[in-house]
Amino acid sequence: MQIDTFGIYxxxxxxxxxxxxxxxxxxxxLGYASRSVLQMLIDHRGEMPELSKGYKPxxxxxxxxxxxxxxxxxxxTHRSMAIxxxxxYCAxxxxxVERYETALMLLTNAGEPVMSATAYLDLSRRGEERVRGILEGLAMAA
Incomplete structure (x- = not known):
């Protein structure tokens, strides 16, 4: 019996x-201030630092x-599978339960038909297999 190490990867x-x-x-x-102006003055010993130019990506x-x-x-090619x-994986x-509900919300917002929990799990498994196939192709090319 062989262990599927690539599947684990x-x-x-x-x-x-x-x-x-x-x-x-x-x-x-989103750029909400994590520090107040008062905290900035405390950190810089009473002097206001110069403003940074531009946004950090x-x-x-x-x-x-x-x-x-x-x-x-x-x-x-298959929006429902990606959702x-x-x-x-991301919820x-x-x-x-909760991740399925999140997937339903994403499907509804994307205008895709709502599916059962079994279909959601099956589509997630098939998506995982598709990702595996693409990663295997990338590994073969390298």
Missing amino acids: VRAELDHWGFEFALHRDVEY LETDSRAQKIEDIVTAISR CLRGY RGRRR
Whole structure:
């Protein structure tokens, strides 16, 4: 009996992607002040520092960005599958309950038909297999 190490790798990469692109973290980088002016004056000993010019771009991990690019490519041909992958890996809570509800909300917002929990889990599994196929193709090419 052989252990499917590449399948374990794919699931680990998808879990890492889900952590980096977590849906509940969407509002963390919107530019809300994390420090008040008073705290800034305290930190700089009473002097106001000069304002930074421009915005710092949002940084993402290259491993997670590779999976995000793959899921984006999947969404061009099969939007429901990509949404189910996002719900399954990027949402919070139990996979069959809260993450399913998040996937339903994403499907509704995208104008896609609502599906049962069994169909959601099946589509997530098939999406995982498609990501695996693309990663295998990338590994063969390298």
